[in-house]
Amino acid sequence: MGRLTVETSILIAQEPCKVCQSRLGLGVSNMKLRPIEGKVKRLYNADYAKNYRVSDSDEYGSPSFNEYRNILQYYTSINETNQVLDLGCGTGRYFSCLENTIYLLGIDISLPMLLEAKKPISKDKITITQIDLLCASIFGLHLPSGKFDMVYSFGVLGEHSPFTSEICEAVFNTLKANGIFFFTVVDIDSKRIKRSLKRRMIDLIYPICPAAIQNMIDAGISHYMTFEKLENIMVNSSFREFDITRRVENSHGWSGAHFNCIAKKKE
Ligand SMILES: C[S@@+](CC[C@H](N)C(=O)[O-])C[C@H]1O[C@@H](n2cnc3c(N)ncnc32)[C@H](O)[C@@H]1O
Secondary structure, X not given: OOOOOOEEEEEEOOOOOHHHHHHOOOEOOOOOOOHHHHXXXXXXXXXXXXXXXXXXXXXXXXXXXXXXXXXXXHHHOOOOOEEEEEEOOOOOOOHHHOOOEEEEEEEEOOHHHHHHHOOOOOHHHXXXXXXXXXXOOOOOOEOOOOOEEEEEEOOOEOOOEOOXXXXXXXXXXXXXXXXXXXXXXXXXXXXXXXXXXXHHHHHHHXXXXXXXXXXXXXXXXXXXXXXXXXXXXHHOOOOOXXXXXXXXXXXXXXXXXXXXXXXXXXX
16 A cells, blocks of 8 residues: 655644645644743754654664554554544654555654654655645644544653643544544653652642643643543543553653553544
C-alpha cells in the first residue's frame, strides 16, 4: 500500500495563514501563543531537535517503542485507507509504524523538530502516501469534523502541554466513527518525590482559578497527572470506551511512568 517516496511538505502556520490552513481543512484561529507554548518552543530549539533526532535511533526497538509501534500497526491495519493525525509529532519517530495510511498530518509547535521530521527514522520503511507537517500549537486549531481514523500523541499531553477536556473533545470531534485516540500522559505519582508542597497546593486550586491565572500557572509548571484526574476527564468526555494502562520507563535519562490511554469513538 502506498508509494515508497514520501511527499513531505512543511506548512508554516505560526502566523495565521489562510492558504495552508484551508488546504489542510483546518479552521483559522488567531494562533496567539500562550506562555506555556512559548516555553515549549524555546525548549525545542534547533540543537535540542538535532539531539532528539539522534535519540530516535536509541529509542528504536526499545520496549516502549515496540509497544507503541505494535498498537499503531494493529489499529492502522484494520482499515485499508487511514487518515491519521499525530499531535506533537516531533521528529516523526513513529511515522514508519503506520500501516495502510494514505494521509498523515503531523502538528508540532517547534519548527526545528519538524525540519528533522522531513528525514524521520526508517524513512525507507514509510509507506504513507502523503505527509503534511504543520507548525502550530495543537491548542487553538479548529480541526475538521469526522476526518481522521486515528489520532495519536506521545510525550506531549499531560507532559509539556496540559491534557484538558477541551483537547479531548476536539480529538473526539475530528475522529471518524470507530476512530481511535491513543495518547500518553506522565503519571505524577511516579515523580512524586520531586513534587513539592507548593505544587500540590497549586494542583488543588488550579480547577477553580480564572483562565488568566491558569495560563500563568501553566507557564511555570509541568502538566503531569494523577490516574484519577485522567480518568475523570475521560469519563466525562464523549468517548464511551477507553482503557488506561501504566508503563514504567527507565531509559536514556528519563525515569518515571506513563499512562497509556486508548479511546474509541463509538458509532
Ligand atoms: C517529547 S517530544 C515528543 C515527540 C514525538 N511525539 C515522539 O514521541 O517522539 C514533545 C513534542 O511535543 C511538542 N509540543 C509540546 N506542546 C505542544 C503544543 N501545545 N502544540 C504542538 N506541539 C507541542 C514539542 O514541540 C515536541 O516536539
